[in-house]
Amino acid sequence: MEQTFLMVKPDGVQRGLIGEIVKRFEQKGFQLIGCKLLVMTREQAEYHYAEHKGKDFFERLVTFITSGPVFAMVWEGEQVIALSRTMIGKTNSLEAMPGTIRGDFAVHTNLNLIHGSDSPASAEREIKNFFTEAELCRYSKVI
Numbered sequence: 126m127e128q129t130f131l132m133v134k135p136d137g138v139q140r141g142l143i144g145e146i147v148k149r150f151e152q153k154g155f156q157l158i159g160c161k162l163l164v165m166t167r168e169q170a171e172y173h174y175a176e177h178k179g180k181d182f183f184e185r186l187v188t189f190i191t192s193g194p195v196f197a198m199v200w201e202g203e204q205v206i207a208l209s210r211t212m213i214g215k216t217n218s219l220e221a222m223p224g225t226i227r228g229d230f231a232v233h234t235n236l237n238l239i240h241g242s243d244s245p246a247s248a249e250r251e252i253k254n255f256f257t258e259a260e261l262c263r264y265s266k267v268i
């Protein structure tokens with residue numbers, strides 16, 4: 126089954142949106158198999174955003190993402206990577222459609238509430254940056 130890494134960013138945590146965001150993925154039918162509240166280290170943030178190193182917004186992004194607690198999650202389900210990206214909405218705040226998380230709650234491209242892996246390779250790399258294998262729970266749905 127496909128897995129993805131989702132993370133409520135410091136702005137989402139501070140605005141009290143963890144519950145709203147988790148609710149949307151639960152209602153969609155995905156399964157939460159790991160989560161934790163943490164403050165990212167600079168090293169962890171630079172690794173997470175390595176593909177953006179050298180871009181003009183990189184320093185601002187690392188400073189922001191390490192500025193307070195994030196809520197890191199691993200979700201499992203069919204096509205969870207692509208479907209969760211659709212539910213999150215476009216990175217550019219002007220393109221994030223109503224009904225998506227960013228479209229409904231964010232006005233800034235920088236303060237855009239949530240990160241979601243964009244490919245299976247990114248998901249695997251990002252999950253390992255936050256979770257050990259033992260921290261992920263596999264369980265069958267009985268209801």
Ligand code: CMP
Nearest residue numbers: 177182186216234235236237239240241
């Ligand atoms: P995220 O999905 O976490 O991935 C990279 C982040 O960089 C993105 O969300 C934005 O928060 C941030 N960012 C800031 N400026 C830009 C930009 N011009 N293009 C893309 N991402 C940006």
